[in-house]
Amino acid sequence: MQDQPTVLDDVVEAAQELGVPGVAVGVDHGGKRETFTHGVTSIERGRPVDEATLFQIGSTAKTFTATAIMVLVDQGRIELDQPVRRYLPDLRLRDAGTTETLTVGQLLNHTAGWDGGDVWTDTGEGDDALERSAALLAGLPQQFTPGTDASYNNAAFVLAGRVVEKVTGETFERALARLVLDPLGMAQTLTSLNEIMTRPFATGHRIDGESLAVCRPWSDPRGYLPAGARLASSLGDQLTWARFQLSDGRSPEGTRVLSEQLLRAMHTPTTNHELWPGVQIGIAWLLREIDGVRLIEHHGDVSGQHSTIAVVPEHDFAVVVLTNATPSGRELAERIVRETLESRLGLAEPPPEPLSLGPDELAPYAGDYRTEGLELRIVVDGDALVIHGTLTDDGVAETLEFPSRMLPGERFLVVGGPFAGLQGEFVRDAGGVVAVKHVGRLVPRAAVSSA
Template sequence: MSALRRSRSRVAVAGAALAAVLAVQGCTTTQDPATDRPGGLGPRLARLLDDLVQQHGFPAAQVTIDGPGGHRVLTAGAGDTVTGAPIGDGARVRIGSNTKTFVATVVLQLVAEGKVDLDAPIERYLPGVVRGNGNDGDRVTVRQLLQHTSGLPDYLASGDPAVPPDPGSPQLRPDAEKIRWAHYESADLVRIAMSMPPRFEPGARSVYTNTNYILLGMLIEAVTGRPAAAEITARILEPLGLRDTYFPDPGETTMRGPHPRGYQDIDGARADFTDLDPSWAGTAGAMVATPADLNRFFAAVLTGKLLPAAQVDQMRRTVPFDRGEPGAGYGLGLIRQPVSCGKEVWGHGGSIPGFETRNGVAVDGTVVVVVVNQLPADHAAADAVAQVFNAAICS
């Protein structure tokens, strides 16, 4: 899973016949007609969404905007390449690393309750777990896990096609068929990580690492005595009424409710990758939500509906990190995202085989989620998704 970044994942571009179908289908909208005047937000976003499908090979793309202008949705392409049906307004998608912000929010709630110390070593809460090959839980703090400054190795491979797979590496490649259907416990994933040496000294820099958030999920369970998924549900989903958001049950491979299909390049061909066991993603990226629910969640985090002001302030203290646009910064499960109009924007984003989401909240109350149902094929495609997000958040 990744945060908002230039994707390095391989994806197949649509064939000529499919591209022709999508070009005819074009962009649909449920937004306020007043914004669809010539030169307005609607036509511009419609053109950008159509470009994602027709020029960059995504099966479908959707942008959902909430805030002062109400609820608006624009969609292009096919959420299902067999039926040609678009992504519906209110359809669920796999949200990948946006899961990390849910986890960070629960951890910071525990901090506010005096049950967790941000600057305590993870060894205090998970004795003996972060050990081996130079990894030392006495030297890694909760804050460093939240901010990706721990230096711990990642149990997931990079997914960069420019980096040949190391046949001797224990890292998981989630687009592999055997990984797709395998079930992993959090402890299994951490053991994979601990079989490798640290990447750098704790606190030296910030490198995005999924292992950090698997450990934070284990921390939540250790402190509360309940699974992290149950705490996320009780502390966030139920209070906010996010009925279309959930953490998959153990062994659950299909998606609940209305949802588009998600696609992945497998050996140069587009494959339906909607169904999978997301246990390899766990508390680093397994959750499912609608864009509208995701908008409500991020708005609630930033406006203090889930956390005291002191903890929101902690979340917004950023460091430079190795992903994202130039000028982006990683806080405690939140990313500060630079945009062309200069607005202050906070969000996260996520990638998982089948889906990518870009999202953020602007200080004026505008909240945006952009969804594509296949990972970008190259930097140009990733930049085109970013352009849609930028246009929507700067409206």
């Protein structure tokens, strides 16, 4: 990718600066592909990253789960506005009303309303792993009535995967391959550890103390695959996935995978509730605009690996980034996408102007906030808020800092670290601040704390 100046010219330096061992980047513009790879699959006797290297794509897998559902909608076997219990008669959730009324569509746009299910219990490697994971959802507390708000929800996609199993009579993995992967020729997108381990694959990395360390185990449990565990894919296949989003629902060979109407519906806002400021929700896909131009995106972080896919239909353009480190891989991907969109398409998003608030004005936001798998402690630091976040993944508690400045409308902007540029917001009721919506999740206040 040397014809046009872009951050890709500096990707090696950026990867070294951020401590990302390996990265694969691809651009598709009008059907013409360009690719760039750098680094190694592992800091422990790794091999060079190339276009065939398999990376775990994390939550980007949600777009595959949703597409499998939509193929079944296209076949007349599922209806999005029907209750989930129509397909899963034995469904049990903690809230009886939600059990009866929750729809399939609400599973796919983060409006199901219960705790997001970010702690992934190992339910084994058998073909009943997903069924057993879905049964654990009965213990998750309901945060809001389905459809009345939005909060990032891994558990909902676990349940969506279980719907696929019940409707098809197959394991989720087999159904996904038959409905989506095989028709698109995505032979380098795999769900079986036995298959993945016989291919060139990337190992995830995280900071351990002050040094970079390999993540172990390599993947999350099988039962959470529909939400983002284990699904591994190559740069080439992720570019195929991006090109499919720009198509009329056919594969590159002309095979009809999904009707164009339903494919476009996946890229259209499905709720008035934003996942976080400026980010609307389609069917699994996250939607935002730069200069009035819509971007269709998803990101994934799992087991020390990060994936990003951004599609710009108006320009017949897509960019894909795969890395094998978190959270630094996310920061690298954000840089690449941001600067590629600006250099290739002239799409630049000016940062919002923070408010100038004093400690007394910021004090009401300080405190502890908690939901399953995510704890936030917010303190006042001069004219800023510092959000100390502890995220539990793979049984490992990872602590990050989000230095933030307030914006109008009780929103805030992360101004430093790997999540710089991300916005969140505080949610109030008559009694004051009751929750913070951060990284897409609604995190209720746990206790009042002084700054």
